[in-house]
Amino acid sequence: MHVLPVRIGWGHCDPAGIVYFPRFFELFHEAMETWFADALGIPYRDVILGRRIGFPTVHTEADFQSPTQFGEHVAVELRVGRVGRSSIELLYRVVGRIAGRVHGSGGDTDVRATGRTVVALMDLDPASPGYRRGMPIPDDLRARIDAFAGA
Amino acid sequence: MHVLPVRIGWGHCDPAGIVYFPRFFELFHEAMETWFADALGIPYRDVILGRRIGFPTVHTEADFQSPTQFGEHVAVELRVGRVGRSSIELLYRVVGRIAGRVHGSGGDTDVRATGRTVVALMDLDPASPGYRRGMPIPDDLRARIDAFAGA
Amino acid sequence: MHVLPVRIGWGHCDPAGIVYFPRFFELFHEAMETWFADALGIPYRDVILGRRIGFPTVHTEADFQSPTQFGEHVAVELRVGRVGRSSIELLYRVVGRIAGRVHGSGGDTDVRATGRTVVALMDLDPASPGYRRGMPIPDDLRARIDAFAGA
């Protein structure tokens, strides 16, 4: 599991004083970006700009269990779901951080939202015959994802 | 059907030059807000601040069929799905606006994204015993929604 | 003067129920984008992607006179200030739209914010020797800007 800690700021929140729900999808994306660097060992930037592989979202969804307030500290958890030939399913969970306890360690986990995203791999190399089309997950990247998923 | 026309701006787009996917949820919410005013005849602001009814999103999802580029003009369509005792399902579709044609009028509709959101009704009146709890759809609001859905 | 009408939505606003101030800079940028298309007769997209001219902001500022609430309708006015060899100064004003009155037509204009931005022109053509450097305003674009400013 990869975890992105987030301090909920003024700009995340709406006039109800809670996170405006589209912001959760921004948090999911941030979790994915940091997952590349921190868990797979290859910065998202390098994959996009260096290897010219894009990860357009083809499906995403979220369920909101309880509101998250301005000023709270939460954790965005990322797990890997189904890994296809040219797509990756990412599973998210936003949990409150309970003081003095590793989050998610007990039966009383304070879940705020769960999410699921499917990203496809897209060839971003203008010089490639497959430019802007889907592409299979490269072997080395798949190996890193499998290692993460099995950890 | 309620339609929100949107010009895709610089700020909607990411380094790939296409709409950053969380922005679609912002567009969905904008479509809902204008639906209240334009289709139901009661501004969202009045429902929230005047009648103190909130509409927290409990579930949302989207599928992305094809990318939407910076500078494009699209339409966000809103239809009503299932209307429960205290929740409303809203169905969205983002379509490209084909020049010289009413969008959605032909078999060649240029669909970019589809979405579905379920909002619950929440009592925002601090003086109410049900403050911050779910509440049934008021009769007059239900009548307006039914009239829209049947139109 | 170019005017962008804006309905202030849920997503523009913060927990105080008023526009989160960075959003004003987004509105300024939207006003500039629509100014290209509507007032200069050349869509911003065409300038950026077609002619490969960028307009990075080198300076911006804003003063906030009175808060703008969720649900309000405002107008973002754009005027042209000083036009240099390779930069353009844009002057903004956000005004409330007073019912039954052309905004800004009386002495009682309801000004919410004023802003000022200086954009430089940048060569975005990878094939150009001046790639990613400043560039003078092309004559045809200057003529359009002068015509707008003199109108």
Added chain:
Amino acid sequence: MHVLPVRIGWGHCDPAGIVYFPRFFELFHEAMETWFADALGIPYRDVILGRRIGFPTVHTEADFQSPTQFGEHVAVELRVGRVGRSSIELLYRVVGRIAGRVHGSGGDTDVRATGRTVVALMDLDPASPGYRRGMPIPDDLRARIDAFAGA
């Protein structure tokens, strides 16, 4: 000086692959929010929701020296400028983080943007006679700010 480290993500950036300039004002605000908690010892949330003091921005400005790219790590520095009776001037600087070096420690600081914001203090207590009006900086808060500024 208070420092907020920021990883520039996909969502901060525009189709030019650099930070969309309104996002810098979001970063400035985040720096201010964390300054309250980390440097003044009182979380921003507690000031707003507990003590019911708001900090509306009355003026802000920024100069952009060089672009900040997707994937970069930067630091947002906050210093205190002039502290008035009922307003605080905050000075910002966004600098690139040079590997193996404490940022800002040498003559070759990689400055991307500088900013300046003036916030006023506003009484947010509905029960107060001064509700929604300006208010002087409370003594204990001024003492904390002075201690920070003199540090």
